[in-house]
Amino acid sequence: MEKLSARINSLAPSATIAMNQKGRELKEKGADVINLSVGEPDFITPDHIREAGKKAIDGNWHHYAPVAGYPDLLKAIVDKFKRENNLDYKPSQIMVSVGAKHSLANVMMCLIDKGEEVIVPAPYWVSYAEQVKIAEGVNVFIDTTVENDFKITPQQLEDAITPKTKAMLLCSPSNPTGSVYTREELKGLAEVIARHPQVYVITDEIYEHINFVGGHESIAQFEEIRDRVVIINGVSKAYAMTGWRIGYMAGPDWLVKACGKLQGQMTSGATSIAMRAALEALNGDQSCVSEMRDAFLRRRDLILGHIAKIDGVKCATPGGAFYVFPDFSAYIGKSVDGRKIENDMDLCIYLLEVGHIATVPGSAFGAEGCVRISYANSDENLEKAMQRLKDALAALS
Ligand SMILES: Cc1ncc(COP(=O)(O)O)c(C=O)c1O
Known part of the structure; x- marks a missing residue:
């Protein structure tokens, strides 16, 4: 049975x-x-990244890697945030996982307690709602329509927040709609979050580089909420590396440390060979x-x-x-x-x-x-x- x-x-x-x-x-x-x-x-996957993967095999990168990722890869991610997003992180605020989906799952499990509410703008990527359920949280959806470009407004966010709200999810550029929030729109949402100190923002920026409207804007840029924002990103979409399974998170030290504890018990971190290839993706030629x-x-x-x-x-x-x-x-x-x-x-x-x-x-x-x-x-x-x-x-x- x-x-x-x-x-x-x-x-x-x-x-x-x-x-x-x-x-x-x-x-x-x-x-x-x-x-x-x-x-x-x-x-x-572009040639120079594939070569880095092959070199890692021949260069004997075959043993257990540090749970949070190799130090040079953590540094490459710190450098990426500075170079592309003008955001300052320390390596201790970064952790590499088995794809962005795994980074997200770590954050959900470490942040959400049973019965806590997570605000999910709809339409949403399917795994958000299911991961909230695994963490025994409660999904609170905010509906949007094609007429408003599938984006939530600050008022909708304000109305959805309750004393039980623990986090909100944001995905820009979005799967499934392709919508991209502007800096001004994000500022409006950040102002609401700033008024509710118990609410964390989990911002999924995996499509950052597939952006047709100019530079990418992250909600993490707003200082007043910065210590309550967790960025999820990875190499899957930007570098055509979906099968290599490398994602990462950036957020407050205490949360990254907790995610490391969980990851240490669940997977021991990402694959050594894939991490060496991801290092080349981030540091190599970006054309x-x-x-x-x-x-x-x-x-x-x-x-x-x-x-x-x-x-x-x-x-x-x-x-x-x-x-x-x-x-x-x-x-x-x-x-x-x-x-x-x-x-x-x-x-x-x-x-x-x-x-x-x-x-x-x-x-x-x-x-x-x-x-x-x-x-x-x-x-x-x-x-x-x-x-x-x-x-x-x-x-x-
Ligand atoms: C919005 C969004 N976030 C995260 C992911 C997962 O990325 P990864 O393949 O790095 O786990 C996807 C993949 O489809 C996605 O669409």
């Missing part, structure tokens, strides 16, 4: 993985499925970062051009990441050949089965009626996929 813990039973399976799986099954049956459901760059960003921008515009021509679809112009998040509510309730589209999940299944394009329903991210389309794919595939999308939607009435 199965005897799973209540903790694991309370978790939702990942909709992204489910759509990926369905797409793969159709592909195995011979269908030419274009996968727009993935959350990773389609590029391969790969802007080259990939430029390719994503071109693809974003390609996709937006097609979506603008589809009747009834509302779509914000994402300022970053590699997703568009159109609102397809106008198509919910329509039918074709006796098949009724009841919700966004039905729509995504229809698009997959009939149009052979895999996407992710917005409801998985807390936004009914929307669909997340990843444009981390070739221009040629995107052109083909957009034509299929238009044809499939046009068939509905």
Whole structure:
């Protein structure tokens, strides 16, 4: 008899993985499925970073590494924050983990107690809500819409804070919407946080470098709340290194120390070889970062051009990441050949089965009626996929 813990039973399976799986099954049956459901760059890791990984193998970096990461990698991260964000951290305020997701999980487990509330702006990256649940916290969602570019306002934040609020999550550039908060918008949120000294900010900046609106802005820049901000970042998206599994956190000493205690018992830290490659990613030639960003921008515009021509679809112009998040509510309730589209999940299944394009329903991210389309794919595939999308939607009435 199965005897799973209540903790694991309370978790939702990942909709992204489910759509990926369905797409793969159709592909195995011979269908030419274009996968727009993935959350990773389609590029391969740049040569100089791969070389650093190979050198680490041949250079005998085979033993247990320090739990928080090699000192030279911690220094490279300190230097990155100074160089790119004008933020001052000490190495003791940095910890490297097995991907940004792991950094986030460490912070949740060390910061959130049972019953404490965590404010999560919706639409949200699926793992936020599930990690809050693992930490036995309570998700408090703030809804946003396409009309306000999926961003929360200071008033919405103020209204959501209660005496039980322990933290708020922020993701800019955002997965799934691609929205990017401006400095002024972040300042407005920081002013609210400053009035509530029990509230911490966990800011996920993993898409920092896939930004089409100029420089990246971090909420950590505001001095009055700086000691209550934890930054989550990593090399996965900027350097096309998703499989290497290197992420990091930067925050107050006491929290980083606690995360080190947890990590020391759970994983003993990240992989030695991957850390040596990440060191090269951060210290080496950065031109790969802007080259990939430029390719994503071109693809974003390609996709937006097609979506603008589809009747009834509302779509914000994402300022970053590699997703568009159109609102397809106008198509919910329509039918074709006796098949009724009841919700966004039905729509995504229809698009997959009939149009052979895999996407992710917005409801998985807390936004009914929307669909997340990843444009981390070739221009040629995107052109083909957009034509299929238009044809499939046009068939509905
Ligand atoms: C918003 C966001 N944060 C964190 C991550 C996880 O990054 P990593 O692969 O470094 O764990 C992802 C990956 O999809 C993401 O979209």
